[in-house]
Amino acid sequence: MKTDLLITNICLPGNQGEDPLVADCCIAVGEDMIQQIGPATDFKNIEAAAVLDGRNQLAMPGLINTHCHGAMTLFRGLADDLELVRWLNDYIFPAEAANVSEDMVYWCTKLAAAEMIMSGTTTVADGYFFEHDAARAFADAGMRAVAAQGVIDFPAPGVPDPADNIIAAEEFINHWQNQNPLITPAVFAHSPYTCSNATLQRAKKLARDTNVSLFIHVAESKAEPDMIGNMQGTSPVKHLDALGILDPATVCVHCVWTDEEDLDILAARGAKAVVCPQSHLKLASGISPLASMLAKGIQVGLGTDGAASNNGLDMFREMDICAKVQKIKSLDPVAVPAADIMQAATVGGAEVIGMQGKTGALKAGMQADIILINLDTPHLQPMHGIDLLVYAADGRDVQTVLINGKLIMLERKLLSFDLPETMQHVRRLADTIKRHG
Ligand SMILES: [Zn+2]
Structure with missing residues (x-):
């Protein structure tokens, strides 16, 4: 041979x-x-x-990081020790409004790719704005990525008029579908509280029509079920189900504040879930009910989330912390054994992002x-x-x-690219933040 x-x-x-x-x-x-x-x-x-x-x-x-915002490496350590809503509204959203550009997304995503490759991650599911430039960065870094264009009902980087958010996602998918063997396009609707019902349904319709995954942050903080309860009279998961957007190609990220009924719905629809334990700990969002998710047969992936809320992208650290917080949550050392965590970070993660049979296992033909x-x-x-x-x-x-x-x-x-050059660009961009911050 x-x-x-x-x-x-x-x-x-x-x-x-x-x-x-x-x-x-x-x-x-x-x-x-x-x-x-x-x-x-x-x-x-x-x-x-x-x-x-x-x-x-x-x-x-190679490990599979099923939730990341690579470009947010620029905001690593910019605002620590804050709760989610304040962290987002007072620091991250303004920093994004002032600093996110094609140039920033390309270089900062490339830095994220270096960090992930150098800690054993070979595939990432990324979601951000100017995702075209994130996809270019992953392709140039030689890293496999599901790259999802962000959709949100606010003026966003690259999409100043929210009325264009689905069009921007559609153009992104059309450009990247079957363009590069490393890049799989997708849609990333920010959350049920930043996207209207019509936007969520249009985002899912686009994902269905183009046969790509829809990612969405769901029930991350304790405030979210209250917010959605006031707006929609139900839980975030039930709200998404009522809109008809939960199916096997929908990836619900976080699911911290979900109850047994919510998890039964996710299981019945075959929807996927992602947990990001270090980000949940750092923002004090809570601990995902991972043991219940697995017991109900929900396919779960593991993610680092962005470097601003973690603050690293090392999936080995994520696996360790994930296993241990599940044990302390249940006061049961038997809960969620290491093998289940490894599964979520490899073959299970591949299934979450629609890459089953392609990556996540060492077998002939993969x-x-x-x-x-x-x-x-x-x-x-x-x-x-x-x-x-x-x-x-x-x-x-x-x-x-x-x-x-x-x-x-x-x-x-x-070997795939010049890391010192990338770090130099990120430092240049970080200096700008300090000056204007
Ligand atoms: Zn996220």
Whole structure:
């Protein structure tokens, strides 16, 4: 068999109940796909154009960050220690109104891509304004992304008249659909309290007509159910259901303030959910009912949200915190085991964003989105079980990253673009904020 890249001497995660690691394995990557994966003894007559020695490393699927606003890296640390409504109204919305431009979105999203790639995330679901420039940044960084154009009923960056918000989303989808193998377009309706009923229905109709996902923030803060209750006389989830927009291609982000009835509706409609535990903790929004979501069979992904409310984009840290807050919420150490968290960050996350069968697992025939973790380090020794990756690993343990079959990072060196140049642009943009702030 001819292959473009053969990864040798690599460890793979073992099946449950067996040894945690299977040593001495190989992965053959041809073009953008995993051609073959398994014990080295099964690899015979391989003609490889390049060989990568994976000694002392573990291969796992690249992580999937199912909710992020990459460009918000510019606002990292700009306004900490504030509750959500004040944080948004007094700091983030004014900072966005003054600073968000095509240039800002491109460079700050590229910085986010670097941070995510360097901590093992190979696919992200991103939503923002000027999303065209975010999509360009991800494509140039060599990162897989579902890029969702923001829709909101206020004047927004790039869409000064809200009457044009659906048209802008439609143009975005038309431009990016089948344009680049790394980029999948989508629609991102900001929330039930910033979008009218008509806007929500038009956004969902556009998503249905063009066969893309609709993302929406739902029930993030305690204030939201009260707000929607006053405006619509029902809960945020029931409101969206009454509008007919919950289906398997709708991704409800946060779902912190949801009750059993809301979760039953999400499960019945096949709608997806995303939890962003560190952002929920930092803004004191609450803790998502993840255990109930999983028990009801809702497909849940894990997200970092934007860097302004986290303040990092490392999915390993997100997995660790997610598992632990679920245990303290229920005062039950058995709640939401590490394997469920890992599932949400990989194969489950792929399903949430409509990429099942494409990424999120290491199997022949899947896209080659692979990360290699350095095991030759004190905090990952000894490895009694693969759960250690959730509870002890962090993004800096990721040595090498392949996305869509391409080497994007090798031994912690980013190969796909000039990171110092990107950081220089972000510092230039950050200086402007200080001057005008
Ligand atoms: Zn968000």
